[in-house]
Amino acid sequence: MSAIDVYEPFHRGLPPLKKYAKQLFGRRAFISEFAKSELRRQNFGSPLGQIWLVLNPLLLSAVYFLLIIIISGQTDSARYAHLTAGLFVFYLITNSITAGAKSITAGGRLILNSAFPRIMLPIAASVVALFKFIPTLIVLFAIHLILGLPITYALFWAIPLIFIFYMFSLACAILFSCINVYFRDTQNLLPYLTRTLLYLSPVLYESSALTEKLSILKTINPLYPMLDSWSRVMVKGELPFATDVFQSLIWTLALLAISSYLFLSREREFAVRI
Amino acid sequence: MSSLSASNLNSHNRGEVAVSIKDLNVVYKTTLEKRPTLKNRLLQFSSGKKQTRIVNAVQDFNLDISYGSVLGVVGANGAGKSTLMRSISGILPPTSGRIELYGSVSTLLALGVGFSQEMTGRDNVILGGLAAGLSRAEIDNKFDEIIDFAELREVIDAPMRTYSSGMYARLAFAVAVTVEPDILIIDEALSTGDAHFKMKSLNRVKDLRGHNRALILVSHALATIEEVCNEVIWLNKGKLIQKGDPVSVVAAYKKFLEVGSSPMIDEDV
Numbered sequence: 001m002s003a004i005d006v007y008e009p010f011h012r013g014l015p016p017l018k019k020y021a022k023q024l025f026g027r028r029a030f031i032s033e034f035a036k037s038e039l040r041r042q043n044f045g046s047p048l049g050q051i052w053l054v055l056n057p058l059l060l061s062a063v064y065f066l067l068i069i070i071i072s073g074q075t076d077s078a079r080y081a082h083l084t085a086g087l088f089v090f091y092l093i094t095n096s097i098t099a100g101a102k103s104i105t106a107g108g109r110l111i112l113n114s115a116f117p118r119i120m121l122p123i124a125a126s127v128v129a130l131f132k133f134i135p136t137l138i139v140l141f142a143i144h145l146i147l148g149l150p151i152t153y154a155l156f157w158a159i160p161l162i163f164i165f166y167m168f169s170l171a172c173a174i175l176f177s178c179i180n181v182y183f184r185d186t187q188n189l190l191p192y193l194t195r196t197l198l199y200l201s202p203v204l205y206e207s208s209a210l211t212e213k214l215s216i217l218k219t220i221n222p223l224y225p226m227l228d229s230w231s232r233v234m235v236k237g238e239l240p241f242a243t244d245v246f247q248s249l250i251w252t253l254a255l256l257a258i259s260s261y262l263f264l265s266r267e268r269e270f271a272v273r274i
Numbered sequence: 275m276s277s278l279s280a281s282n283l284n285s286h287n288r289g290e291v292a293v294s295i296k297d298l299n300v301v302y303k304t305t306l307e308k309r310p311t312l313k314n315r316l317l318q319f320s321s322g323k324k325q326t327r328i329v330n331a332v333q334d335f336n337l338d339i340s341y342g343s344v345l346g347v348v349g350a351n352g353a354g355k356s357t358l359m360r361s362i363s364g365i366l367p368p369t370s371g372r373i374e375l376y377g378s379v380s381t382l383l384a385l386g387v388g389f390s391q392e393m394t395g396r397d398n399v400i401l402g403g404l405a406a407g408l409s410r411a412e413i414d415n416k417f418d419e420i421i422d423f424a425e426l427r428e429v430i431d432a433p434m435r436t437y438s439s440g441m442y443a444r445l446a447f448a449v450a451v452t453v454e455p456d457i458l459i460i461d462e463a464l465s466t467g468d469a470h471f472k473m474k475s476l477n478r479v480k481d482l483r484g485h486n487r488a489l490i491l492v493s494h495a496l497a498t499i500e501e502v503c504n505e506v507i508w509l510n511k512g513k514l515i516q517k518g519d520p521v522s523v524v525a526a527y528k529k530f531l532e533v534g535s536s537p538m539i540d541e542d543v
Contacts, residue, residue: 004375004376004377004378005364005374005375005379006372006373006374006375007361007362007364007367007368007372007373007375008367008368008371008372008373009367009368009369009370009371010367015367023407026407027404027405027407029404029409029410030401030404030405033400033401033404033410034401037390037393037397037400037401038393040397041390041392041393041397106390107390110401110402110405111365112360112365113365113381113382113402113446114363114365114381114402114405114406115363115364115365115381115406116405116406116407120405182305182310183310183311183312183315184309184310184311185311185312185313186312189312268302268366268367269302269303269304271360271365271366272302272304272329272366273304273305273310
């Protein structure tokens with residue numbers, strides 16, 4: 001009789017990756033069910049909850065637009081579209097980071113009691129953030145039409161860009177879920193971190209407004225080329241720069257590889273750290 | 275909520291090996307703080323204090339568990355019982371050695387199990403089952419049986435934060451035993467709940483014993499161990515001290531508890 005399951009020491013601190021991937025794929029139903037349960041719990045299953053899902057970032061963009069009017073006196077519609085498009089996609093990332101950070105520590109009881117690929121918890125958290133983002137695309141489309149912004153074939157670039165944004169937010173969720181196991185006050189630092197990231201990214205201002213002195217941000221901030229490409233496509237109806245897309249991809253893949261390695265090499269310890 | 279490592283349930287013959295553990299060692303590093311924070315880590319780093327400790331939780335452990343047997347596990351707090359159960363369940367893989375499982379495993383390891391306190395009991399049962407590898411159809415088929423056994427039909431759609439600790443334990447126990455595992459691991463769970471549920475869960479364990487499953491029961495309730503188990507192991511500081519029939523092992527363990535030492539632990543005596 002052959003064994004159904006065999007547990008042996010991890011090789012170089014990593015679980016057997018083929019078996020791990022198979023188990024993860026076999027539990028994909030958990031991820032969709034978790035997302036549904038979580039959205040239901042947060043009342044996003046009801047019509048009023050869905051309205052709030054859209055209203056919240058819309059109100060935020062209105063507040064920031066007011067700030068821009070006061071500071072720079074600019075009131076053009078393209079500026080508002082840039083701000084709204086940037087904020088909506090920025091919230092995909094911050095929601096993913098915030099929910100991802102809590103995913104392992106909040107799933108403590110399940111982790112203590114069940115053997116499953118732990119990485120599915122931050123993945124599920126990032127899927128919830130994606131589900132919250134999707135309705136805002138309808139609002140963006142409505143704003144696009146109302147403001148008479150150009151409708152071109154370049155708008156199709158939104159699809160690969162959303163994919164890149166999602167993969168980046170997933171990488172962030174995996175990274176912060178792991179860090180939060182070791183340092184539980186990470187969650188307290190996140191509002192400051194995300195707010196700083198917002199100010200260092202071309203959301204409240206356009207990329208062209210950046211002075212030469214601060215152009216280093218374009219290189220060191222992974223969100224910079226992503227958000228700049230997003231604004232070109234969604235507001236101006238122009239194709240993104242190939243270098244920006246390439247840079248975004250490299251950042252995303254690198255962060256995904258680093259965060260996944262960090263997570264997988266540490267996840268054996270989670271059951272004794274929670 | 276519970277863990278089921280494989281969904282293909284087989285019939286097994288009494289005496290067939292269910293779990294084989296060879297030269298098992300489990301070592302892990304843990305933090306000295308209950309809630310580790312970056313702030314404390316920085317403060318400790320500057321003061322040069324030690325921040326983590328290495329735990330040799332299970333050492334040179336060998337054991338075969340057969341179908342049809344109920345293995346009792348006794349030992350003082352910190353003996354390595356829970357770590358051993360987590361290793362058998364695949365939750366905490368070995369540092370060295372090998373564990374082979376010849377059937378599906380369902381675990382009931384932590385008191386007050388449940389995935390999310392904010393989610394309903396229903397969502398917790400479904401998510402716990404999916405995480406453990408069951409399909410949605412398998413969970414749906416067993417759902418009524420689970421909530422009837424737990425006697426929680428009226429509150430199953432309430433958030434689990436509104437449940438008492440006894441209700442938590444009842445739901446967790448119901449899931450663990452209802453999924454019909456080949457190998458069932460229960461850590462302390464029989465000692466929770468009211469007298470009525472304790473009796474009900476004990477009867478369920480006895481019932482499972484008759485179905486040629488392999489059961490591993492970790493408990494400080496020595497009378498229950500003696501009543502239910504047909505073999506008992508005694509662990510101390512991660513080492514297997516004694517293995518044998520329940521009466522003799524429990525008697526030796528009781529003696530150790532009374533005098534604080536034992537010829538088997540003080541091996542030079």
